[in-house]
């Protein structure tokens with residue numbers, strides 16, 4: 001029987017999206033597909049209020065991280081990595097392999113680096129780029145990307161890269177309004193499509209930087225290779241993931257039907273309700289209350305609950321949750337609540353968590369999680 005995929009990506013896929021993935025594949029030069037692809041790119045730019053370019057390329061979030069860095073830096077450049085956890089740290093390896101000089105601002109897990117700390121670092125020396133992870137999926141804390149963007153306006157020679165993999169289409173993000181130069185995500189997160197696509201928005205400043213650095217070593221992720229295709233998908237550079245593009249187009253249609261603003265508000269409401277419910281049961285959350293994101297929760301186990309046992313039982317009750325990463329492995333679990341989920345999914349998840357705790361003999365006020373949900377959504 002099917003289990004609810006409540007890990008922080010991939011997220012549950014709704015029928016109209018899986019229908020697109022299941023369609024008979026057509027030639028990528030098929031005029032109807034070319035039209036669909038073109039429309040998708042335009043719709044994605046409108047959704048994120050991003051002038052400039054939007055790239056939809058087969059690959060995962062990690063490839064998007066490489067794409068972002070590769071197009072705006074060259075060997076020997078300084079880069080500032082603002083890391084609030086495991087995925088922020090991933091930029092260190094990526095950048096060091098490219099021969100960049102890495103400076104790091106690293107938050108304690110569950111906390112985020114403040115805009116003030118970033119600003120004082122930016123005053124020290126010139127950085128070609130800065131990376132900020134909007135939601136670090138290892139902690140459930142969200143960075144203040146809009147406030148950081150205001151600071152970045154005073155540093156016009158520094159490219160502001162935002163990793164939106166666990167945020168975009170779930171957390172409020174507007175590329176140009178926020179002063180973001182590059183934003184990216186993967187199809188499997190808050191867009192609610194299966195894994196397989198990266199989506200990357202690049203503003204004018206990032207595109208000018210790309211032009212100014214000449215030929216780059218990377219081939220597949222080169223903006224210059226993809227720009228002609230994104231503006232006219234009848235052209236060929238590398239084979240587009242036809243069915244995934246259709247699926248993403250359907251996802252954007254669903255987002256517009258719901259309304260982007262309403263969608264972000266829904267994520268806020270649902271996450272607050274889930275967090276209250278988990279806390280009422282007796283769990284603690286890893287992320288600081290003031291920094292909590294609305295796309296996932298990282299939930300610390302109370303004394304006496306074994307991670308593997310808990311998540312195995314939870315899966316038997318119909319819900320998949322993810323383990324925690326690095327130092328928190330075994331000490332917490334992660335539950336996603338982003339994308340195209342409805343209230344029934346949320347109730348089912350909390351009900352499965354309660355059933356699991358009861359089966360494990362954990363002492364708490366039975367039903368308090370569901371009662372708290374009822375009072376909040």
Ligand code: PMP
Nearest residue numbers: 060061062087135137165166186
């Ligand atoms: N950044 C963040 C914030 C992520 O959550 C993830 C994946 N969980 C990645 C990057 C890497 O994406 P992928 O696993 O799709 O390569």
